[in-house]
Amino acid sequence: MYTQALDTHGKEPLPAGAGSSAALAQRFQERIDVEEKIEPKSWMPDAYRQTLIRQISQHAHSEIVGMLPEGNWITRAPTLRRKAVLIAKVQDEGGHGMYLYSAAETLGIARAEMIEQLLSGAARYSSIFNYPTLTWADVGAIGWLVDGAAIMNQIPICRCSYGPYARAMVRICKEESFHQRQGFEIMLTLAQGSEAQRAMAQDALQRWWWPSIMMFGPSDADSKHSAQSMRWKIKRFSNDELRQKFIDITVPQAQFLGLTIPDPALRWDEAAQHYLIGPIDWNEFHAVLAGHGPCNRERLEARRAAHEAGRWVREAAAAHAAKERSRQPQAA
Numbered sequence: 001m002y003t004q005a006l007d008t009h010g011k012e013p014l015p016a017g018a019g020s021s022a023a024l025a026q027r028f029q030e031r032i033d034v035e036e037k038i039e040p041k042s043w044m045p046d047a048y049r050q051t052l053i054r055q056i057s058q059h060a061h062s063e064i065v066g067m068l069p070e071g072n073w074i075t076r077a078p079t080l081r082r083k084a085v086l087i088a089k090v091q092d093e094g095g096h097g098m099y100l101y102s103a104a105e106t107l108g109i110a111r112a113e114m115i116e117q118l119l120s121g122a123a124r125y126s127s128i129f130n131y132p133t134l135t136w137a138d139v140g141a142i143g144w145l146v147d148g149a150a151i152m153n154q155i156p157i158c159r160c161s162y163g164p165y166a167r168a169m170v171r172i173c174k175e176e177s178f179h180q181r182q183g184f185e186i187m188l189t190l191a192q193g194s195e196a197q198r199a200m201a202q203d204a205l206q207r208w209w210w211p212s213i214m215m216f217g218p219s220d221a222d223s224k225h226s227a228q229s230m231r232w233k234i235k236r237f238s239n240d241e242l243r244q245k246f247i248d249i250t251v252p253q254a255q256f257l258g259l260t261i262p263d264p265a266l267r268w269d270e271a272a273q274h275y276l277i278g279p280i281d282w283n284e285f286h287a288v289l290a291g292h293g294p295c296n297r298e299r300l301e302a303r304r305a306a307h308e309a310g311r312w313v314r315e316a317a318a319a320h321a322a323k324e325r326s327r328q329p330q331a332a
Contacts, residue, residue: 130293143183
């Protein structure tokens with residue numbers, strides 16, 4: 001779907017008089033400004049290409065690694081219905097990773113290279129997936145909070161300036177919406193259950209609230225990439241804007257559940273018409289990104305083991321493809 005004409009990067013006919021790199025860059029920005037989609041054959045600045053490769057590959061890695069915390073609960077989900085729904089969700093996440101790897105391939109990077117970057121630890125994925133899932137309520141909290149934050153981040157990407165990424169996100173966001181509703185329904189069931197179930201739901205909220213808030217990335221003042229990404233319309237909103245939208249939507253949901261947000265400084269600001277939160281512990285965020293989270297090592301080891309276990313499948317598929325090619329009549 002996304003891998004057409006990968007050998008034709010930059011081969012789009014250039015506009016008249018666009019001989020210099022400055023003229024090309026100006027024409028490129030003009031296209032961005034009038035909301036034209038940039039396609040794989042379009043001329044693009046190398047920095048734009050590299051920014052997209054970094055973002056899309058990290059997004060793909062996050063979907064793949066994100067299968068692990070919840071996959072751990074498939075066999076332990078409390079009912080057959082819960083097992084079936086969780087299997088469907090984990091399958092969705094694997095599919096999202098494949099869509100995104102395909103979108104990144106249109107930018108000239110091989111999927112094998114991206115996966116090697118993940119397995120070697122050179123590439124990052126979302127810090128949220130380096131936290132453990134200790135109880136069944138954590139599966140609900142991930143759906144409600146983590147997927148809720150992901151939707152807030154990802155819906156604007158449906159209008160991303162790069163066509164393959166934007167189109168991939170349309171289906172991904174539809175499925176993420178199902179994931180968020182699934183998680184909230186788990187939390188609602190627990191919140192309306194026994195005292196022990198309500199305590200389990202509250203404990204999950206205690207542990208997942210702040211990591212979910214950090215999912216939006218550093219504050220605007222400390223973000224290295226936001227300003228340029230917004231100029232190129234890869235991003236449409238700043239990190240702090242998206243974080244605030246998430247907070248304003250999620251706090252009333254927690255109130256409906258009868259659960260307490262773990263932030264004594266949380267308050268409603270009537271003048272700003274926003275919920276204001278206490279200080280974020282960015283030291284924890286940077287520590288997890290640097291590989292010092294509770295499950296960093298466990299997540300990468302699991303991915304490496306799965307990659308090695310699947311080696312025979314990849315080799316068999318490659319051998320079959322080579323045999324099929326050999327059977328094709330040679331061109332004259």
